[in-house]
Amino acid sequence: MDIATRVWNRRWKIDPIVRSLIDTDFYKLLMCQSIFRNKPDTNVTFSLINRTKSIRLAELVDEGELREQLDHIRSLSLSRGENTWLRGNTFYGKRQMFRPDFMEWFEGLRLPDYHLEKRDGQYELTFEGSWPEVMLWEIPALAVLMELRGRAVLGDMRKFELQVLYARAMTKLWGKVEKLRDIKDLQIADFGTRRRHSYLWQDWAVQAMMEGLGEKFVGTSNCLIAMRRDIEAIGTNAHELPMVYSALAETDEDLRQAPYKVLADWHDEHDGNLRMILPDTYGTKGFLDAAPDWLAGWTGIRVDSGDPAQGAETAIKWWQSRGEDPQEKRVIFSDGLDVEKIRELQAQFANRVRVSFGWGTLLTNDFRGLVPNDALAPFSLVCKAVSANGRPTVKLSDNPLKAMGPTGEIERYKRVFHLGEQKALDVVV
Amino acid sequence: MDIATRVWNRRWKIDPIVRSLIDTDFYKLLMCQSIFRNKPDTNVTFSLINRTKSIRLAELVDEGELREQLDHIRSLSLSRGENTWLRGNTFYGKRQMFRPDFMEWFEGLRLPDYHLEKRDGQYELTFEGSWPEVMLWEIPALAVLMELRGRAVLGDMRKFELQVLYARAMTKLWGKVEKLRDIKDLQIADFGTRRRHSYLWQDWAVQAMMEGLGEKFVGTSNCLIAMRRDIEAIGTNAHELPMVYSALAETDEDLRQAPYKVLADWHDEHDGNLRMILPDTYGTKGFLDAAPDWLAGWTGIRVDSGDPAQGAETAIKWWQSRGEDPQEKRVIFSDGLDVEKIRELQAQFANRVRVSFGWGTLLTNDFRGLVPNDALAPFSLVCKAVSANGRPTVKLSDNPLKAMGPTGEIERYKRVFHLGEQKALDVVV
Numbered sequence: 091m092d093i094a095t096r097v098w099n100r101r102w103k104i105d106p107i108v109r110s111l112i113d114t115d116f117y118k119l120l121m122c123q124s125i126f127r128n129k130p131d132t133n134v135t136f137s138l139i140n141r142t143k144s145i146r147l148a149e150l151v152d153e154g155e156l157r158e159q160l161d162h163i164r165s166l167s168l169s170r171g172e173n174t175w176l177r178g179n180t181f182y183g184k185r186q187m188f189r190p191d192f193m194e195w196f197e198g199l200r201l202p203d204y205h206l207e208k209r210d211g212q213y214e215l216t217f218e219g220s221w222p223e224v225m226l227w228e229i230p231a232l233a234v235l236m237e238l239r240g241r242a243v244l245g246d247m248r249k250f251e252l253q254v255l256y257a258r259a260m261t262k263l264w265g266k267v268e269k270l271r272d273i274k275d276l277q278i279a280d281f282g283t284r285r286r287h288s289y290l291w292q293d294w295a296v297q298a299m300m301e302g303l304g305e306k307f308v309g310t311s312n313c314l315i316a317m318r319r320d321i322e323a324i325g326t327n328a329h330e331l332p333m334v335y336s337a338l339a340e341t342d343e344d345l346r347q348a349p350y351k352v353l354a355d356w357h358d359e360h361d362g363n364l365r366m367i368l369p370d371t372y373g374t375k376g377f378l379d380a381a382p383d384w385l386a387g388w389t390g391i392r393v394d395s396g397d398p399a400q401g402a403e404t405a406i407k408w409w410q411s412r413g414e415d416p417q418e419k420r421v422i423f424s425d426g427l428d429v430e431k432i433r434e435l436q437a438q439f440a441n442r443v444r445v446s447f448g449w450g451t452l453l454t455n456d457f458r459g460l461v462p463n464d465a466l467a468p469f470s471l472v473c474k475a476v477s478a479n480g481r482p483t484v485k486l487s488d489n490p491l492k493a494m495g496p497t498g499e500i501e502r503y504k505r506v507f508h509l510g511e512q513k514a515l516d517v518v519v
Numbered sequence: 520m521d522i523a524t525r526v527w528n529r530r531w532k533i534d535p536i537v538r539s540l541i542d543t544d545f546y547k548l549l550m551c552q553s554i555f556r557n558k559p560d561t562n563v564t565f566s567l568i569n570r571t572k573s574i575r576l577a578e579l580v581d582e583g584e585l586r587e588q589l590d591h592i593r594s595l596s597l598s599r600g601e602n603t604w605l606r607g608n609t610f611y612g613k614r615q616m617f618r619p620d621f622m623e624w625f626e627g628l629r630l631p632d633y634h635l636e637k638r639d640g641q642y643e644l645t646f647e648g649s650w651p652e653v654m655l656w657e658i659p660a661l662a663v664l665m666e667l668r669g670r671a672v673l674g675d676m677r678k679f680e681l682q683v684l685y686a687r688a689m690t691k692l693w694g695k696v697e698k699l700r701d702i703k704d705l706q707i708a709d710f711g712t713r714r715r716h717s718y719l720w721q722d723w724a725v726q727a728m729m730e731g732l733g734e735k736f737v738g739t740s741n742c743l744i745a746m747r748r749d750i751e752a753i754g755t756n757a758h759e760l761p762m763v764y765s766a767l768a769e770t771d772e773d774l775r776q777a778p779y780k781v782l783a784d785w786h787d788e789h790d791g792n793l794r795m796i797l798p799d800t801y802g803t804k805g806f807l808d809a810a811p812d813w814l815a816g817w818t819g820i821r822v823d824s825g826d827p828a829q830g831a832e833t834a835i836k837w838w839q840s841r842g843e844d845p846q847e848k849r850v851i852f853s854d855g856l857d858v859e860k861i862r863e864l865q866a867q868f869a870n871r872v873r874v875s876f877g878w879g880t881l882l883t884n885d886f887r888g889l890v891p892n893d894a895l896a897p898f899s900l901v902c903k904a905v906s907a908n909g910r911p912t913v914k915l916s917d918n919p920l921k922a923m924g925p926t927g928e929i930e931r932y933k934r935v936f937h938l939g940e941q942k943a944l945d946v947v948v
Contacts, residue, residue, distance in 0.1 A: 092521035250730035257689035264683040301679035 112313040114229040117325030123192045126222045137476045138215040142469035146211035151238040159234045228473040232284040243465045267302035277446035279324040280310040282454030292454045326366040337478040367391045370488045372507035378408040386412035390420030396488025424448035541742035543658040546754030552621045555651045566905040567644040571898035575640035580667040588663045657902040661713040672894045696731035706875035708753040709739040711883030721883045755795040766907040796820045799917045801936035807837040815841035819849030825917025853877035
């Protein structure tokens with residue numbers, strides 16, 4: 091390192107974890123634009139939820155450091171180069187994906203304030219305000235918590251141990267890439283921003299995928315990495331849209347229609363590979379059974395909870411029942427993936443549908459077994475919309491362990507969406 | 520990297536493998552001083568011998584590159600800092616280990632010319648001239664050939680593959696260090712200069728040993744690394760002394776006495792831990808049986824060929840037969856070591872003698888299994904004195920596969936030194 095760099099580095103009071111507003115998932119920006127157009131005046135609260143209670147984050151992570159990192163994120167604004175890239179780049183084959191009015195708003199955006207306190211060894215971290223602003227906190231907040239927890243563990247290690255740790259982690263990750271390389275017709279993307287070990291590690295993981303998989307690696311959900319590595323930004327939409335639309339519903343009938351309304355709005359804005367159904371918010375089977383026919387014309391489905399093979403089978407049967415050819419449809423698997431599961435799902439479905447994978451935590455944060463007490467094992471941290479205009483949100487999903495919301499509301503949603511028996515599956519990450 | 524460094528690097532026509540005259544084993548300098556005093560006018564020929572014929576070095580390594588590297592070594596002279604370190608440092612607890620007359624000669628030294636040609640897919644590389652000058656070629660010549668062979672393999676790899684290769688090699692080496700850490704009372708030194716993967720890798724291996732083993736790591740044979748890392752330089756003497764002394768012997772009786780004459784000269788110059796017997800040049804058992812009594816008073820023995828446990832048992836029995844207490848003696852194992860063998864020998868001998876280890880090739884060049892076709896597996900390359908004043912040298916050792924010299928002379932030496940049956944052992948490195 092040269093002397094000037096060393097002196098420069100000394101000026102930083104902190105080592106910022108998130109250094110750009112587009113160090114976030116591409117689908118957040120797509121959804122943000124959709125919300126900006128369709129529901130700009132909604133007031134929401136997002137809240138951090140650590141589903142792995144055994145990891146006592148408030149004991150591991152210093153509150154002052156956490157505040158410094160969050161404050162730094164609030165100081166960020168879109169840079170000129172980022173602005174140019176968002177406006178000028180082609181996403182999913184389309185120019186000007188982001189409309190001028192949205193971009194103008196985004197240029198002026200600073201993230202709103204946060205509320206932080208400790209309770210029972212955990213952090214209560216909430217964000218409240220205008221939906222299109224607040225929703226952009228999700229990914230950076232998660233990335234900050236994940237990385238501060240990692241830094242707390244790494245802070246006790248000596249320089250040499252760190253060098254060996256990363257050598258081992260690289261060896262492990264590259265071993266996975268080498269296994270994936272042998273899977274015929276694989277299509278896989280990085281979906282690991284939110285639970286990554288760190289930005290640099292995610293960036294290395296992306297390079298490993300580019301180098302090792304070539305055409306089989308189709309892109310990353312991380313906009314900043316997509317921009318810097320000149321690859322595709324990947325992602326469509328997430329549970330927050332049906333969750334908030336549903337919370338806003340006045341009647342049971344409105345509630346029943348809310349998830350379809352989300353996709354109707356999306357249908358107006360997007361076509362092709364962006365028309366991807368996320369059916370599991372209130373149970374995949376009920377959602378598909380009651381879906382309007384135009385939805386069967388969509389390009390594919392993302393399977394994000396429950397048994398993934400069963401989710402894909404349900405989708406295939408549904409397409410057949412609506413007279414669609416499943417071989418023309420895409421199934422994206424994005425929940426709890428690792429190499430063996432990917433290989434298995436590809437073998438099972440490659441000849442029946444178009445298969446692709448959004449690989450998250452075990453791509454960008456698999457440090458399992460590399461430090462004593464497995465202190466870097468990934469854990470299940472989410473940041474979700476918990477209320478909209480003062481009304482609680484609910485998520486059921488295809489795994490009862492992932493359900494969230496007030497008990498009474500959960501029961502109501504189960505009734506409205508005809509949710510039957512569900513099988514509980516361990517939530518690894 | 521800063522711009523100036525990058526521009527500077529462009530000026531190098533080659534990337535020199537050996538950049539210092541003291542990037543060599545400490546015992547070469549000790550022996551050089553001894554030769555400079557006792558046999559300065561001897562004319563010797565050193566020759567490179569690749570015992571692993573399946574590795575066709577002349578097909579792997581470009582002759583032009585080899586010449587450039589050797590020429591670069593001929594351009595080296597002792598730097599001021601190196602000079603100061605050799606004169607001022609304490610070696611084996613002693614100041615002024617290197618005498619002023621020797622240092623004055625060493626300051627003016629440039630390595631003599633070499634002779635290089637290709638034959639049967641191998642390089643014939645020989646050095647001929649004054650013994651104290653020519654003998655200093657041994658280590659740099661070996662290091663250059665080892666590293667050029669490595670570069671030939673690495674040259675086809677992409678940047679990312681290289682990164683992963685070194686991550687894997689670090690992981691492997693650190694795994695060994697972690698296993699060694701658990702061995703009680705271990706004393707181990709790096710003896711891996713001659714067959715190292717590269718200087719930087721040897722330097723990393725030394726740091727790994729320092730960091731991981733603490734007091735159990737007692738130093739390195741490499742003078743340059745010892746100087747830069749501020750650790751002990753380790754080493755005593757080698758086969759070249761008895762081999763050349765023996766070649767110079769006029770009669771069978773002179774020949775029989777030659778190996779003891781070597782140690783008598785050494786006895787005059789050194790004491791304490793530098794009085795280390797290397798008994799295997801013409802068979803350990805015969806050497807010890809016929810040894811003068813004063814040799815039994817020496818500090819220890821180095822076991823460098825044959826079955827190491829048997830070598831140590833032979834030494835223990837010999838000390839006992841001479842009324843010495845083996846518990847006061849040191850046994851240094853330095854042949855074909857890896858973690859399991861080290862653990863085994865330590866367990867077997869720790870309570871009976873003082874044990875230490877000089878770990879070579881599998882410390883500084885264990886890239887086995889890390890590239891296709893195992894193209895970086897270590898191989899058995901040596902650079903030996905093959906004649907002295909026009910007479911061939913002979914080595915028998917405790918492993919017949921390591922014997923060298925003209926057949927007639929080998930038979931004569933076997934007779935003179937009463938060498939009986941020997942067991943052949945695979946030469947790994």
